[in-house]
Amino acid sequence: APDPLITEVQDWASGLGEGVDATPYGLPIKYESDVVRRNVEWLTADTISSINFTPIHALDGTITPQGCAFERHHSGAIELRKEDYRLMINGLVGTPLVFTYEDLERFPRENRVYFCECAANSGMEWAGAQLNGAQFTHGMIHNMEYSGVSLRTLLEEAGVKPEGKWVYVEGADASSNGRSIPLEKAMDDVLVAFKANGEALRKEHGYPVRLVVPGWEGNMWIKWLRRVEVMDQPVESREETSKYTDTLANGISRKWTWEMDAKSVVTSPSPQAPIKHGAGPLVITGLAWSGRGAVTGVDVSLDGGKTWTEARLAAPGTDKALTRFYLDINWDGSEMLLQSRAKDATGYVQPTKAQLREVRGLNSIYHNNAIQTWWVKANGEAENVEVS
Amino acid sequence: MFVTPAAAEKFGLGRPALPEEIAAWDLDVAPDGTGLPAGSGDVFTGEEVFAEKCAVCHGDFAEGVGNWPKLAGGQGTLDHEDPLKTVGSYWPYLSTTWDYVNRSMPFGNAQSLTPDEVYAIVAYILYSNDLVDDEFVLSDETFLEVELPNADGFILDDRQEAEKHFWNPEPCMENCKDSVEITMRAMVLDVTPEEEGVEAPAAAGPVQDAAAEEAVKEAVEEPVETAAVLDPELVAQGEKTFKKCKACHQVGEGAKSKTGPVLNGIVGAPAGHAEGFRYSKAMTAAAEDGLVWTEAELAAFLAKPKTYMKGTKMSFAGLKKDSDIEAVIAYLQSYSQ
Structure with missing residues (x-):
């Protein structure tokens, strides 16, 4: 059937929109109201000495808008x-x-x-x-x-x-x-x-x-x-x-552990950004960074780390800044164990959780730069998991 | 033509800092005691000051209340699962405790302690950790006699040696492992905050949108109407003054009891009315005696909480200015429901 959004004249196509001064300093349109910082209430005693989180699952590119950049x-x-x-x-x-x-x-x-x-x-x-x-x-x-x-x-x-x-x-x-x-x-x-x-x-x-x-x-x-x-x-x-x-x-x-090691994460698909379109063309994307220099490459695995494919960097990595990566695939609709692995200009390769724990144990609190795994199910939903 | 000045050439901007300005801001204390002012405090005095100014968050025995930091205990736990890190078990230098208490505590009333009070509080924290006896007096002269148990518990960042194998120019690309099993799932723990409204933008049609907008407008307009009988300027001034209270109290939509009880509808309410909040014995007794928070009672309480009600848990020195008290009460009244 023809799409009424095309065949019928819509309000926005006949009436008028807002004037130029409706919002002198603009805010995102209301349809993006879910793209906000969120906190985890149980982490801290109150919200004054606390932290919240950037909605990286819903952003693209590399620059974080200040309005949704995490606060501490x-x-x-x-x-x-x-x-x-x-x-x-x-x-x-x-x-x-x-x-x-x-x-x-x-x-x-x-x-x-x-x-x-x-x-x-x-x-x-x-x-x-x-x-x-x-x-x-x-x-x-x-x-x-x-x-x-x-x-x-x-x-x-x-x-x-x-x-x-x-x-x-x-x-x-x-x-x-x-x-x-x-x-x-x-x-x-x-x-x-x-x-x-x-x-x-x-x-x-x-x-x-x-x-x-x-x-x-x-x-x-x-x-x-x-x-x-x-x-x-x-x-x-x-x-x-x-x-x-x-x-x-x-x-x-350890003290004086100032540098942030190379790290990456797939931001979509991910638990808050499930695949809704079923099998076929799929954009896998994420962020990579290193406190020791520029990101030189990112590998992506669909099978929990058995095989890796080099992702495409949206632009060459720059010194101590976020790099956006993409892997464009034709998804067959089967489960994936999605991982990403960053590499930086010093030759450092982002480690697995097992590798990190082997050196540091479980009580480090800080500097966890391990490879993240999302279990993407056949229905497109994703879950945070660990794999062997 | 204009030329970029050479690296070390000066611009002549700024002005010399005056000695009294440096003295006012340069307060940090180093492990060797550099920066400590003259003064002293004993354990008993420390216990009293701690009870008055610190215990509301850190507990009478520095054991911590709720999610607020524990300051005592935990020795011998650093190599266990979930180590307890306190001044006694973890902090390497006593100067850090002194410096932090002096500059950043009490939470919400920083830089209000005298040097003697800081010495006394730190002496009491040491006592709570069984590191000194109850006769101990901490002063700028005895300071370096105290060594904390975990002073030798730190090494410099050794990642470049201990994790040298993470530098690997040729990481595995194919057949990197035989099998892959899921070993842990976040859904099992289920501690992720609820994602309210994530689906809403796509699912909600124009009709629902309009209804939602109305609901939002109503919610926003309601408190404004209530506040109309109050002097808006006074309410605004009260909102500023309320910042002193925010460390412990919430008021307004969605407010909850935290370290202190929720304050919605407090003006005119019977004492102890926040459900589920653990009030002090003194407050519970006053509530049983029929205390009602009229403007006059609130004003008296806010002027000097500890004098008005001996034994209250509210560790706040009080509002000195009558105008601040009046304003904060007006602000609280604007949340009468």
Whole structure:
């Protein structure tokens, strides 16, 4: 029968739509209302010191819109006006300095795309398949284009003394969330950013100024950045001792595990993005990234890791940023055990869960970059599983 | 022509930081005690301060309430399944505890403790972990005498050696294993949050859409109507003041009891009215005596909770300004249902 959507004149084809100023700063159309951040209530005591997850199963490309990019706060998202913003550089420097927001805008600016991944991303999966959805297993990640000033420029403005070996960075919120960073990294690619994806940082991402620490765990990307202290030793703050340290099976814990290892996940099909069209042409897609450099390739397996096929990268991988991959297949409608495996410029290959557990045990909490398996059933639905 | 300045050339931007500005913000304390202010506190004082300011989340004995962090216990569990990581069992340096309590606690009222109070609280946390006796006094002078049990429990990131085999330029592409079995399924645990409305956009036709929109509008308009008798500016000011309360209390649509009871309809309600919330003995007794949260009673409670009701679990120092109290009550009234 002919399709009435074609044969009958629809309201939108005869009437008028909204005028230009209906939404001065736009929001997604209401039909996309399911594409939102979600939290897992049982993870934390409240939503103020908590985390939520990017809906990666519903996005494409590589840039994460700020409005659905995961949030992590330790004492809530504060509201800090640009006019009230101050950044102090102190410690082992020639002249301790205070910058206003306007001062920061007068330094030479850089634009860079980087991913930010919480060290605890996939952390709930150490002991076994637990959460059913890419958003929940891999959604503590976002990828944005940042505009800002290199931290090196600001440190050189104050003049780092030769005995300076570390910087301690902290935020203006009640948690302060301070972290120590080796001076070498601080002078390399760290950014003091005030724009993301072209617009001001959102409140939940540290408006007006946050730190961008490419490739390193998200906890170090201090939001509402207010102070950088050059030191001769690390502070050993709460966030770098009691948290963000990785306990091995023998009870000994690794510290200073800053880099995020190469990792990937199939975002569709996945538990929240089942196949609805039946057998035939199917786009398998996902994201890959590495904190050690660019992604050089992604392999996809349909049979739980017996055979692998090289996926197509939408664009060549770039340094410490998300890469989108596709594998276009003609699905025969039978079950699949879908996996992806990232490879990076250092020669690192994303390990299996068994390989990771062999080295690290089950209590690591952080830095779980193991290969993920989705069991895609004949009806197109998918489930988070583990395989032998 | 304009030229990019050489790498180390200065721009002359910013201004020198004043000593008192640096003193106000540079509070971090390093493992060797650098940054500690003069002061002291004993275990007994610490117990009192802890009960007043910390116990609501961390428990009277630092054992933790609900999902809030446990600060004591767990020694010897780090190589077990689900290790218990506390100051006593896991934290390598005492400076970290002092620094964190000093700068970031109490939750929702950070940077309100005096150095002596911080010394006392940290002394009590050590005592709760059986690391000092009840005579112990922690001060900037005794600080370095304390060594935490797990000080040697950490190694530097050794992934590049211990996981060297993950660097593998030629990973297997074919016949990589003989068989593949499913060994674990997320559906068995079933802890994933419900996906409300995932199907809705595709399934809902235009008629249902309109009905849903009406329902949303009604839900949004209702509180506005209720608030109409209140001064909107005062309510807005109260919303800001309520931030101090948010660490423990929720109010509004979908609000639930958390560390503190849900506050919908609190103004004019009998004390202890949040169902299922475990009130303090003092609050339960007051409720039995017929206490009703009139504006006057609420105002008195909010000014000095611990003085108004000895034994309340509400670990909040109180709102100093009458105008804040008035505003927060107006804000709570705007959620009268």
